[in-house]
Amino acid sequence: MEDQDYSPKSRRRFLQKFGSLGLGSLAVSSGLIESCTNTTKDLASGKKITLLNSKNELVEVDSAYISNLNKDLAPNHNSESRKGLPGKKFVLVVDLAKCKNARKCMDKCQAVHQLRPDQHHLNVLVMKDSEHTAPYYMPKHCQHCDNPPCVKVCPVDATFKRSDGIVLIDNERCIGCRFCIAACPYSARSFNWYEPKDAEKYKDVAYDIEKNVPQKKGTVTKCTFSADCLREGKLPYCVSACPNGVYYFGNELEDAVTNGTSGETVSLSGLLAQNSGYRLMEDLGTAPSVYYLPPNDRAQIPEIENTNS
Amino acid sequence: MTDLYRKEKQHKKEQLQELVADLTSPMNHTNSNFKLWIGFLLVLIAVAGVFYVRQIMQGLGTTDMRDIASWGLYISNFVFLIAVSLVGSLITAILKLSNQQWATPLTRIAEIIAVAALFSALAIIVVDMGRPDRLWHIFVYGRLQSPIVWDILVVNTYLVISLLLLYLPMIPDIALLRKNMGHKPKWQQKMYKTLSLGWQGTEDQFKILNLSMTILMVLIIPVALSIHTVTSWLFASTLRPGWDSTIFGPYFVAGAFMVGAAAVIVTMYIIRVNYKFKEYITDFHFDTMGKLLVLTSLVYLYFNLNEFMVPAYKMKSGESAHILGLLVGDYALMFWLVQILGMILPILLMVFKPFRKPLPLLIISVFIVIGAFFKRYLIVTPTLLHPFLPVQNYPASYHHYSPTASESMIVIGSIAGIALVISLFIKLFPIIPIWETAHEKGFDNEILNNS
Secondary structure (H helix, E strand, C coil), rough: CCCCCCCCHHHHHHHHHHCCCCCCCCCCHHHHHHHHHCCCCCCCCCCEEEECCCCCEEEEEHHHHCCCCCHHHHCCCHHHHHCCCCCCEEEEEEEEECCCCHHHHHHHHHHHHCCCCCCCCCCCEEEEECCCCEEEEEEEEECCCCCCHHHHHHHCEEECCCCCEEEECCCCCCCCCCCHHHHHHCCCCEEECCCCCCCCHHCCCCCCCCECCCCCCCCCCCCCCCHHHHHCCCCCCCHHHCCCCCEEEEEHCCCCCEEEECEEEEHHHHHHHHCCECCCCCCCCCCCCCEEEEECHHHCCCCCCCCCC | HHHHHHHHHHHHHHHHHHHHHHHHHHHCCHHHHHHHHHHHHHHHHHHHHHHHHHHHHHHHHCCCCCCCCCCCCHHHHHHHHHHHHHHHHHHHHHHHHHHCCHHHHHHHHHHHHHHHHHHHHHHHHHHHCCCHHHCCCCHHHHCCCHHHHHHHHHHHHHHHHHHHHHHHHHHHHHHHHHHHHHCCCHHHHHHHHHCCCCCCHHHHHHHHHHHHHHHHHHHHHHHHHHHHHHHHHHCCCCCCCCCCCCHHHHHHHHHHHHCCCCCCCHHHHHHHHCCCCCCCCCCCHHHHHHHHEEEEEHHHHHHHHHHHHHHHHCCCCHHHHHHHHHHCCCHHHHHHHHHHHHHHHHHHHCHHHHHHCCHHHHHHHHHHHHHHHHHHHHHHHHHEEEEEEEECCCCHHHCCCCCHHHHHHHHHHHHHHHHHHHHHHHCCCCCHHHHHHHCCCCCHHHHHHHH
């Protein structure tokens, strides 16, 4: 999935490879299902591809019925970036039982998004539910809420919610009032208090709203769910970087999520039901797009002396 | 008979001349202390300006605000200034509409405080912006669902009405100045001429003036309540413990009336002593303002009880860290000093008449104003330092917020700006309304127009 050349052709190859492994992927389907159901054509090539359909079944489809996905490959203009990818509603599932605080996700995130060490789009927290319960690690991203308190309060529409569920910020629009930071109950946002890290290096890079790079002084920055990767059909940076299989990422509309470490695709509803998945601060009514699986393994985590550092 | 009449008329005219001379005396006598004072204020403003330029160049990192405490002294100062500005409507509109004649000499003081505080509030909110160069985005991309946009709308509306309420009743006075300030520099005379709008003092003109004033006074009351209610919603519209409160609107408005009344008392004391206005700003005024201050403080005390007692009783998770921080934690010292010295003790003292004498009342009012400033600080800062999720993987300094010298000096500069506007205003215009005072003293328009 490190493919940089992203022509429709290479995508096809990727789909074939992926499909024949019988895995199916979040990145696969939206454009596919449509063409699968189009049975009036009779162009059978005899070459079969295995896909995961919306009912969670693996089906074999003739490769001729698969249209190429040009519409997903629209140029990455920032006006396009405000709309969101069609047919998608992205979700992240964090399996707390697997997190061992490797922090590869944090490192990758900070490196990719031009962040200083004290700026977090993603922060691995040590949580303790009560005095006598064991601590556990909890990676915390922007929750990409469906009722986002930050988007409501923005006076200039700099931060916005896309049709695919992603909450982004346009740092060419942001006036730096920081109302969104005050409004966010998850403390998920960060501000460029100074000139951003490596500003010199990035000064000629064109602004990509889906990556929020280059960062700009005096503006707010936040987790983008790696919208730039998603547009290319890849998993988010943090999800791919995890060595411990903590993250599942996928499309809620397809009820499918893919583990970033193992590449295994499972049913979202099944995963959440079997593991008693939950969301953070459900009572606030923010309706997050990030789900957590309980930290069943927490006894193995050594007691943390100072959780406030 | 005609002789007697003429004599009496002459006598009245002399009395009026005396009154005008009295009330314009601050404009005619400028000593070196005043120049020193203005110089001092200008230095403070210049220092603030230098720090602000540095902030623009280096970013808001020159403040102690960071990702956790992302609002600080600037925003609390903004809330404080908006609160102070509310007094314009209290003294000018509410008291006047309820026929409280005694407040007449105080109306212009209250109104100039309101206008100066509003300008300063608008400046400080721009100072707080990460990208002041994009201020125009608000007008181009502004979205009505953001409380910031509501705030901008109502604050500017309030500013316009306040300016009119300051200016309109001043027109007859300016017309008087036009005739009496022949010894002033040319630009100043020209200014009076332009600003008096050709005022002749006819019955019709007075009629129009009074009607416009009444309309504005009625208009400003809901707008005044809105500015502080909407400002409180900047906080109350979030889910944060300590801000997520339904009484924030009236709680802020009550607090604003309290600090505003105290600010007027401080200013009227300084003016009375400095310009020997004992005759016009009397002990009675202080006594009555003291009573008004007790009333507004009691209302505020009631809201404080609701705001802190009820959550402290329940100790809801999320809310408890915040409330404990205030009552017994990091902010306890400041909290109790503010509550006791800035509210409870003043109420207890002001109930007794001797404490409503000018000097004691001044001291009490100074405590209330300072307390009110820190109260706004306590509303803004501790909440942000106690988010729902633990503060981790940040430098140790992120757990605290203490304003930097740069922030403090900029805020001091913003207060100095208010003092400067008021001081210069006193030198250019009569701070106590001349024609209203004259009317109340029984001079009719005919004499006024001919003087």
